Amino acid sequence: MSQVLIVAEHSGGQLSPATSKCVTCARGIPDAVITVAVLSDSGAGVAAQAAELEGVSKVLLVDNPANAQPLAAVLAPQVAALAKDCSHVLGTSTTFGKDLMPRVAALLGAPQLSDVMAVESANRFRRPVYAGNAIVTVEVPAGRQLVCTVRVASYDAAPEGGDAPVESIALDSALPRHTRFVSVSAPDSGRPDLQTASRVVSGGRAFGSKEKFESIYQLADKLGAAVGASRAAVDAGYAPNELQVGQTGKIIAPELYVAIGISGAIQHMTGIKDAKTIVAINKDPDAPIFEVADYGLVGDLFAILPELEKLV
Amino acid sequence: MQRIMVCVKRVIDYNVRVRVKPDGSGVVTEGVKMSINPFDEIALEEALRIKERGEATEVVAVSLGPDDAQQQLRTALAMGADRAILVKADAGLDPVTVSEALMALVRKESPDLVLLGKQAIDDDAAQTGQRLAALWDRPQASAASKIEVQGDWLRVTREVDAGLEVNEVDLPAVVTVDLRLNEPRYVKLPDIMKAKKKPLDATDLQALGVSVSEDLKVLKWDPPPQRSKGVMVKDAAELVDALKQKGLL
Numbered sequence: 037m038s039q040v041l042i043v044a045e046h047s048g049g050q051l052s053p054a055t056s057k058c059v060t061c062a063r064g065i066p067d068a069v070i071t072v073a074v075l076s077d078s079g080a081g082v083a084a085q086a087a088e089l090e091g092v093s094k095v096l097l098v099d100n101p102a103n104a105q106p107l108a109a110v111l112a113p114q115v116a117a118l119a120k121d122c123s124h125v126l127g128t129s130t131t132f133g134k135d136l137m138p139r140v141a142a143l144l145g146a147p148q149l150s151d152v153m154a155v156e157s158a159n160r161f162r163r164p165v166y167a168g169n170a171i172v173t174v175e176v177p178a179g180r181q182l183v184c185t186v187r188v189a190s191y192d193a194a195p196e197g198g199d200a201p202v203e204s205i206a207l208d209s210a211l212p213r214h215t216r217f218v219s220v221s222a223p224d225s226g227r228p229d230l231q232t233a234s235r236v237v238s239g240g241r242a243f244g245s246k247e248k249f250e251s252i253y254q255l256a257d258k259l260g261a262a263v264g265a266s267r268a269a270v271d272a273g274y275a276p277n278e279l280q281v282g283q284t285g286k287i288i289a290p291e292l293y294v295a296i297g298i299s300g301a302i303q304h305m306t307g308i309k310d311a312k313t314i315v316a317i318n319k320d321p322d323a324p325i326f327e328v329a330d331y332g333l334v335g336d337l338f339a340i341l342p343e344l345e346k347l348v
Numbered sequence: 349m350q351r352i353m354v355c356v357k358r359v360i361d362y363n364v365r366v367r368v369k370p371d372g373s374g375v376v377t378e379g380v381k382m383s384i385n386p387f388d389e390i391a392l393e394e395a396l397r398i399k400e401r402g403e404a405t406e407v408v409a410v411s412l413g414p415d416d417a418q419q420q421l422r423t424a425l426a427m428g429a430d431r432a433i434l435v436k437a438d439a440g441l442d443p444v445t446v447s448e449a450l451m452a453l454v455r456k457e458s459p460d461l462v463l464l465g466k467q468a469i470d471d472d473a474a475q476t477g478q479r480l481a482a483l484w485d486r487p488q489a490s491a492a493s494k495i496e497v498q499g500d501w502l503r504v505t506r507e508v509d510a511g512l513e514v515n516e517v518d519l520p521a522v523v524t525v526d527l528r529l530n531e532p533r534y535v536k537l538p539d540i541m542k543a544k545k546k547p548l549d550a551t552d553l554q555a556l557g558v559s560v561s562e563d564l565k566v567l568k569w570d571p572p573p574q575r576s577k578g579v580m581v582k583d584a585a586e587l588v589d590a591l592k593q594k595g596l597l
Contacts, residue, residue: 138475142482218514330578343584
């Protein structure tokens with residue numbers, strides 16, 4: 037039997053869909069008994085959401101004022117204490133999990149597999165390396181405790197319908213004061229979240245300026261889509277960095293991805309490989325993005341964008 | 349602060365299109381250009397800027413790898429690091445071993461700050477900095493896009509999924525850096541000449557008392573599944589029709 041602990045990611049009282057995808061990954065581990073740990077300052081609501089996910093056996097709730105913000109140095113000793121007897125400890129491969137899980141792994145003295153995209157057995161997994169240009173199959177010794185971050189784009193959300201018990205736990209881990217949270221800028225655009233949106237419209241350097249890039253928001257709003265950007269567009273200052281899609285930005289898997297004025301650098305392709313349908317609009321017929329696009333349209337984006345807006 | 353330690357990894361240059369060997373035993377490295385991991389290069393640039401502002405006195409570049417990793421350390425010295433340390437080891441060590449070796453170096457060198465990339469572009473593990481911070485029992489700030497030195501603590505802006513997060517960390521600390529922190533300088537020829545005279549010490553894992561972890565065994569390497577090329581449409585109307593037919597609009 038595999039005792040799997042999943043560290044819940046949440047904000048504003050909402051469980052992240054990324055955690056639900058971790059549950060789906062965990063269900064692929066043979067004979068997994070899945071526990072979700074919610075660390076928060078007032079996590080009852082999040083714990084209740086986690087308890088509803090199918091496949092979850094138990095939810096552990098650790099409420100502590102110190103957990104109001106997701107600081108890895110504060111959370112890691114608590115997760116390590118909860119995970120002591122677990123075979124697998126899973127977190128999301130988002131900035132939250134990437135920050136936290138290696139610290140947990142080091143405290144447990146355990147190896148970590150980052151960006152797990154497939155479970156082959158309790159101790160054999162697949163993950164991408166070299167920006168997705170190679171996939172490795174990795175094995176750990178049977179019975180060795182293992183920490184994983186889960187590549188959320190590789191999994192669907194777990195269905196609801198579960199009814200797991202929630203257990204409140206008080207931990208006496210000594211928590212450090214050497215790391216302090218100051219602020220987070222979370223611009224509330226009113227648009228869907230890039231990482232979990234079913235439709236994404238992305239723009240590249242071809243927009244030429246921040247002002248012209250703005251026109252992409254109108255199309256996105258008509259489609260009910262999240263907005264993304266290539267690294268080139270972000271580096272040029274057309275779009276804020278949290279919109280960056282690609283190896284060094286966000287890896288996404290929407291139903292529909294529309295790439296406008298994006299040539300398709302390898303590092304961008306890495307971020308969209310799991311999109312169900314890719315549409316590319318570019319004036320260069322030789323742009324590499326057309327090699328992976330399900331639908332390609334060659335032309336001037338400033339002419340096509342208004343037409344599209346009218347038609348959808 | 350006194351000393352900044354910067355970790356630099358030798359990796360396949362980011363411009364090289366990496367290919368899996370036909371026998372699935374790894375990726376093609378013969379005749380391939382090697383460079384400093386670009387994120388580590390940004391970490392080094394930041395260390396140099398901190399020193400140039402008078403907020404640190406020494407920058408030490410360290411690397412774990414084969415003898416050839418000396419080339420990357422020489423580049424680091426040419427950029428402006430004061431001295432370098434090579435821990436001789438096989439390439440492809442897992443982050444457990446690397447972080448333990450770095451911890452051994454931290455004990456010897458007592459840096460006030462350790463800077464490194466948020467990930468290496470070969471194994472994409474993104475673990476080493478955070479693991480080192482845990483072993484050292486010190487703060488970590490990952491994916492930094494701004495670092496402000498405030499005496500014995502740092503104000504670090506981090507790139508997180510929600511946007512930008514600001515943390516304060518007491519020194520000593522480990523900070524991993526993201527792309528937008530800075531743009532690394534170009535190395536000039538006179539600097540390359542000067543770098544040849546700078547100290548580059550070598551040690552190995554055994555001397556540091558670190559054994560190689562073999563928990564993660566790579567069984568095989570596969571090329572990624574390819575997406576097939578789709579169809580070209582002639583205008584916006586045809587595109588919208590096609591998407592509607594597929595039920596996507």
